[in-house]
Amino acid sequence: MTKERQYTAAIIVIGDEILSGRTQDTNSNYISKELENIGIEVTECRIIQDKKLEIIKAINELRKKNDHVFTTGGIGPTHDDVTVESISEALGVKIEKNHEAYRILKGHYKNIDLSFNKVRQRMARIPKGAKLIKNKISAAPGFKIENVFVFAGIPVVMRAMFSESLQFITEGMRIHSSTLSIDSVEGEIANMLEETLYIVRDLKIGSYPYFNSKKDFGVNIVIKSYNTESVIYAEQKIIESLDKLNISYEINNKT
Amino acid sequence: MTKERQYTAAIIVIGDEILSGRTQDTNSNYISKELENIGIEVTECRIIQDKKLEIIKAINELRKKNDHVFTTGGIGPTHDDVTVESISEALGVKIEKNHEAYRILKGHYKNIDLSFNKVRQRMARIPKGAKLIKNKISAAPGFKIENVFVFAGIPVVMRAMFSESLQFITEGMRIHSSTLSIDSVEGEIANMLEETLYIVRDLKIGSYPYFNSKKDFGVNIVIKSYNTESVIYAEQKIIESLDKLNISYEINNKT
CATH class of the missing domain: 3.30.70.600 (Ribosomal protein S10)
Incomplete structure (x- = not known):
């Protein structure tokens, strides 16, 4: 297969802790380097607050301008994790209980002897039509929907999800x-x-x-x-x- | 004086080298922390390419939504330094030879015995009406125009400019x-x-x-x-x- 197309991507880092300076973001640097290696040019990176309207706006602006969008952060089970809802609103799709995600999470919590409570079940709620992006570090999966890849914010988990997502990405012309x-x-x-x-x-x-x-x-x-x-x-x-x-x-x- | 207002800021990091992953940005983390200490909340950070249209768009979007905007990068003397031109276009003001900047640069190059050539003279070109932000590390000044602060990208210089810019910033309500x-x-x-x-x-x-x-x-x-x-x-x-x-x-x- 000839790799004759040039591809672009944008990164959205979601998290107040980055904007307050509490945490130094390293995820966007990691993703940028990895994408450059497979011929995908990162054209923009935005670090935004954990706010639904901000996330929706950034998603819709950047997914139209780029072949891919990668988000990191905000997919955990607490009140400040609003990425999943925001993405589904941005794309106009419903959130549903994803049976595969549910099964993975249930098995995981059984293994480590923690209750699979309501809060944890939230992490099985995924936009309809999304493809799961599993990872070997934590059980909760990320996902891909249309041209948007949704990853966790914890670097070690994000990296595992990134590797997993490569199966969905066509390499571009090498720079x-x-x-x-x-x-x-x-x-x-x-x-x-x-x-x-x-x-x-x-x-x-x-x-x-x-x-x-x-x-x-x-x-x-x-x-x-x-x-x-x-x-x-x-x-x-x-x-x-x-x-x-x-x-x-x-x-x-x-x- | 009571510090009763809440202030916001946005940061624009300008540079292909950050987006390619070649350089890990640390400037935005530094600025975020320092601003939080003086009661200014960073609401967004964008890392964008060295492209005039991208810079103009980001500047105009973010300066309307925030009390302050801080930019880093792109104010040197080479072809890929397009920040100064972009800011003046975004704000609709002319660029002119700034006599104070010219004098500082001329003195500096005389001191270190390098010619103050045409290329270096470019760094004295500053948007009309801007206030210079000097720094003790390198001679070339940053500047402030309206609510936009324009800093160098080299961390040690950026930090010196940030300190200098504090004289223009009113502290906000402490978080x-x-x-x-x-x-x-x-x-x-x-x-x-x-x-x-x-x-x-x-x-x-x-x-x-x-x-x-x-x-x-x-x-x-x-x-x-x-x-x-x-x-x-x-x-x-x-x-x-x-x-x-x-x-x-x-x-x-x-x-």
């Missing part, structure tokens, strides 16, 4: 990249980068300066394209220019 | 909170939390389960209110319920 780390500052290379972009068109160049309290500094130049040859050609051009400018560099990453 | 870490799971406490919310109304309760690959698990219950007494009362109620349920807990944080 190739090369990273040059240079011992200089942006003001010395800006013109040269623009010239490179002028010569090689099907390319993106990112310029990421860094410096820290230890006074280390430099710039990472990231060259990206769907076309390997463009990456190689641009890298060559940039290296020639760096040599002329007497700037030392290291090739750090190539994919 | 008080208390965190109880309990040795149990959400399914055991969901009802009790809902009952507490029913008794104490001016309150938010967050329930954050955790577990990791080392099989540590538990739930952090975060109680929040603008009213200290409500926090204290709810904490008391929850502790009574935990005692009845035979669940052990620790009070972890109180502000």
Whole structure:
């Protein structure tokens, strides 16, 4: 099968604890990296509150603009878990007791000798027509409905669900990249980068300066394209220019 | 002065390197925490691409809905730094050479013996009417225009700019909170939390389960209110319920 399409995705991180700064989100970074590896470009990430209207708005905006939407958080059994209801409202589908989810949860709580109480039964309520996304860490499943993937917020569970969801995702055209780390500052290379972009068109160049309290500094130049040859050609051009400018560099990453 | 207003803010993180997963964003977490400390609630955070139309759209949507908007990234001198232009378009103001910024930059490059070339002069171009936000780490200033604060993306510089921007921000009503870490799971406490919310109304309760690959698990219950007494009362109620349920807990944080 040729992988000739470019795919896009958006991520919605749901949770007051992220917005208050209490918890550092790492889920979106994980999903972004994994998606890039299978040729899916993340175009936007939103971190929003545990509020139904906010979730509905974000879902409906982003699912129209992207091939896939991934949400994390808010699928547990407590009052602040409003993701499932919000998604079903956003998509205009009913929530129902999902028999497979019910069976999984019932078995799980029997195994660990906890009562499968009403509160826990809530986690078997899934929008109608959704496909379950199981995970080996916790029993409560995520799900996929239309182009929306709904995951838990706990990183270890989210990652297990992400792996499981890959069966529903078609890989896209691979983005190739090369990273040059240079011992200089942006003001010395800006013109040269623009010239490179002028010569090689099907390319993106990112310029990421860094410096820290230890006074280390430099710039990472990231060259990206769907076309390997463009990456190689641009890298060559940039290296020639760096040599002329007497700037030392290291090739750090190539994919 | 009484601090009787509640304020809100949104954060816009601008940068392809965050969306590709190459860089883990930590700026939004830093800003969120600092704002919570001065009584400003972050209602949303968007991570978006280095694209003018995306930036303009996010700015205009979020500045209308919030008292403040903070942006990070995209104010350097290279081709992929499009934040300044985008903000001026979003706000319908012209960009001009800012004489103060020009003077600061000129002095800086003279000091470190680098030429103040055309590319670097670009960083003195600031939307008309903006107030500069200087920083002691790098010379290039951020700025504030209307209710939008524009910061650099490099964390150490962003933090310096954030401190500097505090002079423009009125502190809001303080949110008080208390965190109880309990040795149990959400399914055991969901009802009790809902009952507490029913008794104490001016309150938010967050329930954050955790577990990791080392099989540590538990739930952090975060109680929040603008009213200290409500926090204290709810904490008391929850502790009574935990005692009845035979669940052990620790009070972890109180502000």
